Amino acid sequence: MIDPRANSSEKLTPPYPLPYVSRKALRRIPDFLEPPEHCPSCGNTVLLVNNREIYGREYGDWPYAYRCIDYRGCDSYVGLHPNTDLPLGTLADKPTREARKTYKAFFFQWQRINSWSRKQAYAWLAQHLGIPIDQCHWGFFSVAQAELAGSICEEALEQMKEVAQ
Ligand SMILES: [Zn+2]
Structure with missing residues (x-):
């Protein structure tokens, strides 16, 4: 909105x-x-x-x-x-800022590999996290959510590498 x-x-x-x-x-x-x-x-x-x-x-x-x-x-x-x-x-303390920064790197890597728009990438992530797309944003994530979102993207990247081999 x-x-x-x-x-x-x-x-x-x-x-x-x-x-x-x-x-x-x-x-x-x-x-x-x-x-x-x-x-x-x-x-x-x-x-x-x-x-x-x-x-x-x-x-x-x-x-x-x-x-x-x-x-x-x-x-x-x-x-x-x-x-x-x-x-x-949302306001973030140091652990939250660091978790968002660390894990969103996997997300942007996954976006780039798929040549997705930002919106397409968030739609994919929201679906995999099972949350509404309007709540799916790195700036909103807690440490736990950032870890989960990052690991989902990291796993997708790993699977893609395995298929490519
Ligand atoms: Zn405070």
């Missing part, structure tokens, strides 16, 4: 510190998540920050992130879709 603000006539007030929120950019996000208020890892408040607070310098063309207020203890954050206030996924 697209963020209803994409097609509303009300003025979009960007939350601090964003300079603006673009309706055109909102329209490009098919399965949006609401801006998070509470950290899924620890329940604390979430703040919208410039990502230099995380990386030490501004990173990317849209250098913002949602970050858990307990950044020393919890260290959960997530980036934003460019030109919007919408998160790329």
Whole structure:
């Protein structure tokens, strides 16, 4: 579902510190998540920050992130879709960020080998995970889901190699 603000006539007030929120950019996000208020890892408040607070310098063309207020203890954050206030996924702590990063490499390898579009690849993965396609996104996965999704793709890659031999 697209963020209803994409097609509303009300003025979009960007939350601090964003300079603006673009309706055109909102329209490009098919399965949006609401801006998070509470950290899924620890329940604390979430703040919208410039990502230099995380990386030490501004990173990317849209250098913002949602970050858990307990950044020393919890260290959960997530980036934003460019030109919007919408998160790329759920806030992730370090183990979750690492699991998503490690295991999605198998997924993109499997996508490339099959010459699939991103959408086709997610449709395949959703079917194999037995979840609705609108919930099938690396940015949404927990550590356990990322491991499972990654191992499914890794196994598919292995089977393809065996057939090729
Ligand atoms: Zn937290």
